[in-house]
Amino acid sequence: MPKSTEPLLDADGALLVELVSAATQALEVNRDTINALNVFPVPDGDTGTNMLLTLKSVLEDLNGYPSSSVEEISKKMASSALLGARGNSGLILAQFFKGLSEALDGESKLGGEQFARSMRIAATKSYGVVPIPVEGTMLTVYRECAEIGENSSAQNKSLEKVLADVAAASIDSVSRTPGMLPVLAEAEVVDSGGFGFAVMLDGALRCLRGEVPLARVINVPVPENSDFTGSPNIEFVNASEELDWGYCTVFAIKAEKLDLENIRDRMELIGRSPIVDGIGGVAKVHVHMEDPGKALSAGLEYGILSNIEIANMDNQTADWASDRRNNDESTEVVSSDIAVVAVAAGDGLKNLMKSAGLGVTSIVDGGDTMNSSVADLLTAVETAPSDHVILLPNNKNIIPAAQQIPSLTDKTVRVVPTCSVPTGISALVALRLDQNIDENAEAMNEIISEVGEGRICKATKNVTIDKHEIQKGMTFGTFNNDIITVGHDPLIVLTELIQTQSNQAEIVTVYTGEMVNSEQLKETTKILDNKFDTIDIEVVYGGQPHYDYLIAVE
Numbered sequence: 001m002p003k004s005t006e007p008l009l010d011a012d013g014a015l016l017v018e019l020v021s022a023a024t025q026a027l028e029v030n031r032d033t034i035n036a037l038n039v040f041p042v043p044d045g046d047t048g049t050n051m052l053l054t055l056k057s058v059l060e061d062l063n064g065y066p067s068s069s070v071e072e073i074s075k076k077m078a079s080s081a082l083l084g085a086r087g088n089s090g091l092i093l094a095q096f097f098k099g100l101s102e103a104l105d106g107e108s109k110l111g112g113e114q115f116a117r118s119m120r121i122a123a124t125k126s127y128g129v130v131p132i133p134v135e136g137t138m139l140t141v142y143r144e145c146a147e148i149g150e151n152s153s154a155q156n157k158s159l160e161k162v163l164a165d166v167a168a169a170s171i172d173s174v175s176r177t178p179g180m181l182p183v184l185a186e187a188e189v190v191d192s193g194g195f196g197f198a199v200m201l202d203g204a205l206r207c208l209r210g211e212v213p214l215a216r217v218i219n220v221p222v223p224e225n226s227d228f229t230g231s232p233n234i235e236f237v238n239a240s241e242e243l244d245w246g247y248c249t250v251f252a253i254k255a256e257k258l259d260l261e262n263i264r265d266r267m268e269l270i271g272r273s274p275i276v277d278g279i280g281g282v283a284k285v286h287v288h289m290e291d292p293g294k295a296l297s298a299g300l301e302y303g304i305l306s307n308i309e310i311a312n313m314d315n316q317t318a319d320w321a322s323d324r325r326n327n328d329e330s331t332e333v334v335s336s337d338i339a340v341v342a343v344a345a346g347d348g349l350k351n352l353m354k355s356a357g358l359g360v361t362s363i364v365d366g367g368d369t370m371n372s373s374v375a376d377l378l379t380a381v382e383t384a385p386s387d388h389v390i391l392l393p394n395n396k397n398i399i400p401a402a403q404q405i406p407s408l409t410d411k412t413v414r415v416v417p418t419c420s421v422p423t424g425i426s427a428l429v430a431l432r433l434d435q436n437i438d439e440n441a442e443a444m445n446e447i448i449s450e451v452g453e454g455r456i457c458k459a460t461k462n463v464t465i466d467k468h469e470i471q472k473g474m475t476f477g478t479f480n481n482d483i484i485t486v487g488h489d490p491l492i493v494l495t496e497l498i499q500t501q502s503n504q505a506e507i508v509t510v511y512t513g514e515m516v517n518s519e520q521l522k523e524t525t526k527i528l529d530n531k532f533d534t535i536d537i538e539v540v541y542g543g544q545p546h547y548d549y550l551i552a553v554e
Helices: 011-027 033-038 047-062 072-083 087-103 112-130 138-155 161-177 182-187 192-209 234-240 261-272 292-300 312-325 345-354 376-382 421-429 437-447 491-501 516-531
Strands: 247-254 274-277 282-289 304-312 337-342 361-365 388-392 410-416 452-458 463-465 468-470 475-479 482-487 505-512 535-545 547-553
Touching: 011 192, 011 491, 033 182, 033 192, 033 482, 047 072, 047 087, 047 192, 047 491, 072 087, 072 274, 072 282, 087 112, 087 138, 087 192, 087 247, 087 274, 087 282, 112 138, 112 274, 138 182, 138 247, 161 192, 161 234, 192 361, 247 292, 247 312, 261 274, 261 304, 261 535, 274 361, 282 292, 292 304, 312 468, 337 376, 337 421, 345 361, 345 505, 345 535, 361 376, 376 388, 388 421, 388 437, 388 491, 388 547, 410 437, 421 437, 421 505, 421 547, 452 491, 468 482, 475 491, 475 547, 482 491, 491 505, 491 547, 516 535
Parallel strands: 337 361, 337 388, 388 410, 505 535
Antiparallel strands: 247 282, 247 304, 274 282, 452 475, 452 547, 463 468, 475 482, 505 547
């Protein structure tokens, strides 16, 4: 069924917790991408991890929390976020929760007006907790989101409408950060913390709308007319290792009276990039030090220390640089009880498969005109870091080869008969590392039974199929292997194909091929959004050969 067009007006305490949980899931799916973008203030690759750990500390502290009041829950979130904040980005993220808490003081619901007010408070506080605010960072994204939120809430009090406007504004703001912060332009990336916040908003919005999956891979929004790839250039990566970064030093100070401004000034005097904030007799300090002992000694002068964390940023930067250099060659597969082997072609689709695969998915090159052999698949299964392997052929012509693998290996292999990479990506959404292989295979099979597959491509010769006369060079669209429409313009054919499925479609994901440039991708997004306003449509870069567009309809 198409999604409802009635916007949700507000949220109670229980729904607020669900929104934060969805934001956490979204951040977890995109964590590696966020980490890879992390070049400021230190290229240590931990922004996504720090934001995720901060969010998880908020959710953990809510376990068994007795109150269902949105006011009380937001206060608890603000306290937990500050005390559990990790790194620079975690402390700035804590300002978002302080904004929520103050905006909901005396309120019974979180509506559009309260959310807009929370963004303004968060922006103001974020600029206040750093001695020298820098534009092109999370601070900028907060501020610009606050401006859009205020304009939106002045016209509509619906939480869903305001959140949707703010979420869209966050992506736009992130795409412009390299124009404000030279180090981002030099590295050819956008701000990692700002992108992390945009990812959170996307997850929360999808939760509010009841969309599935809650967490999806978000393409990095790069500046218009740029050659940015969404990851740092190798020259910047190599140069980053030549600098001395010192130690990231984080700790809490507990005392009856705390002068936050005085502590902030002291940390600025002895270190770099200080952030100091406090709540309820506790101050949280983040500072970069050559000698972390000096910061701890200074902190002891103000009160009792706790939550001490010290990280060697030189080591972190070296690890980050090594990961970036290896990223184009392979993606590290984490150890797990379950591994996934998937067939794919196209750099965008491969990256999406890896991201959706929770770090346990390895890719075999293959697809149309390049069918993976039994030997290719068997080698990938044997080298997978688990004795329990799920195999996604992602092409109907590769399924027969895949089905031979279980009898050729001592490993436990389950073949989920995916007929396309988009269907394989949908299947990976169901992957749960805390479930066994059979439970995962069953969930994946259920998912793919609900996904329709579309393809848009050009004919390489004159042919007549199902009474459709298709001349060489013409574009035709198929859905579940049936030819649906024929024309000359791939975008028009795509639009006509989606129109035929619009009555039952809730979610449509369009993957653009290697022949579709960035401007055409933007035009595709604009046209589809305008024409199908009752369907959740996402257009992402796939980079696949042969097909102008691949489509998944759920």
